Amino acid sequence: MAFFLGLGIVGIALLALSLIFDGILEGLFGLDGLLDGWLSLPVVAGFVSMLGFTGAIVLGTSELGAGAATAIGAATGAVAGWLTWKLSRALMREQSAVTPRGDDLVGAAGSVITAIPAEGYGEVLVRVAGQPVKLAAKSTMPVMRGTEIWVEANLSSTAVAVRPVER
Known part of the structure; x- marks a missing residue:
């Protein structure tokens, strides 16, 4: 034994x-x-x-x-x-999903959390791969809080250029 x-x-x-x-x-x-x-x-x-x-x-x-x-x-x-x-x-x-990149933000929809002035940054909340992401945002025109936006460009890892959604 x-x-x-x-x-x-x-x-x-x-x-x-x-x-x-x-x-x-x-x-x-x-x-x-x-x-x-x-x-x-x-x-x-x-x-x-x-x-x-x-x-x-x-x-x-x-x-x-x-x-x-x-x-x-x-x-x-x-x-x-x-x-x-x-x-x-x-x-x-077992493999995880591909990590989203900055270019994946372009075209994402979201809403303004902090108003975006014409010259400066505000904040937006967008969904990337199903997850909410809070980013600094810049726009060519002032955008009020709560406005729906589209991401036009990725400026950096934490900032995007946005435009309001026109309906």
């Missing part, structure tokens, strides 16, 4: 190392891309730890011998390794 518990502990230690030093071992030994998928460190760690702990449980709770404990541990280790592989692939595939 001590052998199986040792395997389980080694598997947990491998998993901790894979979380801390992710990709470093592959880079040190020139194995980039080789240890992806079924040979990745988290998958191997999941397999080894489940093999060890399941083998120890089988030995401690049943009359079965070491051979049966190894077989059952290997089967549960394979399932744990497969689940680890599927989960890591799902997490790696």
Whole structure:
């Protein structure tokens, strides 16, 4: 039983190392891309730890011998390794939406929060990618608070040129 518990502990230690030093071992030994998928460190760690702990449980709770404990541990280790592989692939595939850029503001609709004088800046609230964004705004004519506007140009990362919407 001590052998199986040792395997389980080694598997947990491998998993901790894979979380801390992710990709470093592959880079040190020139194995980039080789240890992806079924040979990745988290998958191997999941397999080894489940093999060890399941083998120890089988030995401690049943009359079965070491051979049966190894077989059952290997089967549960394979399932744990497969689940680890599927989960890591799902997490790696997850991608966020593209971050909006300044040019994405052009054409956005919004409203004036602080009146815009003819010579100076006011504030507008526009929606970019579904999120409200408060920006400094400049206009060629005075625009009153609450007026609907369109963004004509991006002046900087925090300022835009706007014009009132004519209806």
